[in-house]
Amino acid sequence: MDLIKKIPAYIERIPNGGILMTGLDWVLNNAKASSMWYMLFGLACCAIELMATGASRYDFDRLGMIFRATPRQTDLMIVAGTLTLKMAPRVKLLYEQMPDPKYVIAMGGCTMHGGPFYHDSYSVLKGVDKIIPVDIHVAGCPPRPEALLNGCIALQDLIKGEKVGRQRDRPGLRHIDPSTNLPLLVRPDTGLIRPNQILMPDQLRVLS
Amino acid sequence: MTPGEFAAHLGEQYSEHKFSLDELNEECVLLPLEIVPQCFEFLRDDDATQMDYFDFSTCVDRPPDRLDLVYSMYSTVHKHRAQFKVILDRHNAAVPSVSHLWENANWNEREIYDLYGVFFPGHKDLRRLMMPDDWEGHPLRKDYAHPNLVVRPD
Numbered sequence: 300m301d302l303i304k305k306i307p308a309y310i311e312r313i314p315n316g317g318i319l320m321t322g323l324d325w326v327l328n329n330a331k332a333s334s335m336w337y338m339l340f341g342l343a344c345c346a347i348e349l350m351a352t353g354a355s356r357y358d359f360d361r362l363g364m365i366f367r368a369t370p371r372q373t374d375l376m377i378v379a380g381t382l383t384l385k386m387a388p389r390v391k392l393l394y395e396q397m398p399d400p401k402y403v404i405a406m407g408g409c410t411m412h413g414g415p416f417y418h419d420s421y422s423v424l425k426g427v428d429k430i431i432p433v434d435i436h437v438a439g440c441p442p443r444p445e446a447l448l449n450g451c452i453a454l455q456d457l458i459k460g461e462k463v464g465r466q467r468d469r470p471g472l473r474h475i476d477p478s479t480n481l482p483l484l485v486r487p488d489t490g491l492i493r494p495n496q497i498l499m500p501d502q503l504r505v506l507s
Numbered sequence: 508m509t510p511g512e513f514a515a516h517l518g519e520q521y522s523e524h525k526f527s528l529d530e531l532n533e534e535c536v537l538l539p540l541e542i543v544p545q546c547f548e549f550l551r552d553d554d555a556t557q558m559d560y561f562d563f564s565t566c567v568d569r570p571p572d573r574l575d576l577v578y579s580m581y582s583t584v585h586k587h588r589a590q591f592k593v594i595l596d597r598h599n600a601a602v603p604s605v606s607h608l609w610e611n612a613n614w615n616e617r618e619i620y621d622l623y624g625v626f627f628p629g630h631k632d633l634r635r636l637m638m639p640d641d642w643e644g645h646p647l648r649k650d651y652a653h654p655n656l657v658v659r660p661d
């Protein structure tokens with residue numbers, strides 16, 4: 300009820316029309332951001348940290364995040380763990396089964412660039428953004444629950460900036476550096492990803 | 508039974524073949540490739556050995572042209588354990604399946620086929636176990652190369 304009481308005040312503050320659309324944005328974005336139901340699935344050790352974040356000490360519920368056991372009822376996919384080449388088509392299938400609007404958080408070094416399996420591994424997909432668009436990357440091996448929560452809040456901020464009827468610029472699939480054929484998630488300024496650092500899509504560039 | 512006693516016992520049964528201990532690992536009895544399934548059937552059913560529990564089988568790649576298949580088994584009756592080794596040709600590795608003797612050899616053999624490329628004639632369902640069905644090559648061979656594999660710089 301509080302929310303509905305606040306809306307007229309919000310509308311009044313906006314001069315010269317656009318009132319309905321802006322108000323609708325606000326309502327819809329808040330609804331979306333406050334109920335990001337995530338898909339219950341984990342791939343490796345990061346999933347343990349995901350479970351810890353969902354459990355009572357860190358508590359996803361206070362962000363309105365509840366796990367659902369089917370992709371058809373979820374808004375958010377947290378890819379938590381090492382994605383092997385064998386699993387990759389399944390993850391893509393799950394992603395495609397999610398209804399729009401849908402978001403992806405890549406959790407942990409493995410999902411960003413292969414992590415500890417970057418070298419000397421033939422079976423790990425080096426970066427989930429090679430197959431599905433990723434909104435937020437949470438670095439770490441594994442990221443602490445605080446980092447994951449921070450990533451979820453960053454995603455909420457992203458959602459709150461959306462406009463109704465206008466497609467948000469979805470992050471594309473990962474760029475591959477053509478000279479080395481390696482995907483790069485290295486920050487251009489420092490060249491390093493710090494543990495527990497959250498990278499927004501526009502920070503991800505090909506290092507050249 | 509000690510490994511030496513296993514070798515002697517098998518020698519009595521199959522006197523035309525030679526059973527020795529592996530020089531790299533004195534715990535292992537070397538089996539001749541031609542009579543692998545018969546040997547294992549004998550070891551399972553003979554009263555003195557009764558190897559009724561198949562632990563595991565695995566493989567060791569020894570380039571350039573050797574591939575060792577290792578079997579480990581246990582007797583829940585006599586409480587003894589034994590390892591057996593079969594030496595294969597790396598370029599044409601095939602050994603008769605023992606999955607009809609112990610059910611759990613089934614997946615062990617599928618795994619070895621998947622990762623080392625050893626064929627098991629007589630296996631009912633020899634598909635890959637770990638890697639995707641359309642995978643090419645056998646990853647645990649030492650000369651395996653894959654485009655996805657980035658070698659760690661020294």
Ligand code: SF4
Nearest residue numbers: 344345407408409440
């Ligand atoms: S990033 Fe680290 S903790 Fe997470 S799945 Fe990979 S190896 Fe495990």
